[in-house]
Amino acid sequence: MSDDNQIHIPPSFFALYTDARQRLSEPLATVRARYEVCEDLANHLVGHAQILHHAEVPSEEEILERIHAGLSSAEAGVSAAEARWIVRRLAELLGWRGDHPL
Numbered sequence: 001m002s003d004d005n006q007i008h009i010p011p012s013f014f015a016l017y018t019d020a021r022q023r024l025s026e027p028l029a030t031v032r033a034r035y036e037v038c039e040d041l042a043n044h045l046v047g048h049a050q051i052l053h054h055a056e057v058p059s060e061e062e063i064l065e066r067i068h069a070g071l072s073s074a075e076a077g078v079s080a081a082e083a084r085w086i087v088r089r090l091a092e093l094l095g096w097r098g099d100h101p102l
Helices: 011-017 028-055 060-071 080-094
Strands: none
Touching: 011 028, 011 080, 028 060, 028 080, 060 080
């Protein structure tokens, strides 16, 4: 069994690549690769969000909105759906309320 097969992709991420019939719209290997990128990015952003929270921006919601705006730019390399998922995952990692719509 390869390492790729041991990666647990949460249903929330699968939903980004699933059609109305619950079929993947991309090959599993592509979804797995995109998940790894998005999960890594969310984890990488934890430190940045914590610095913003303690130094510049007191509102957790504003921090998440700013990060989402950055991820929504064409240069970010993620889709709009992935950007929303990353910000929600970031909120989860930080223990912040991530239930606001983005």
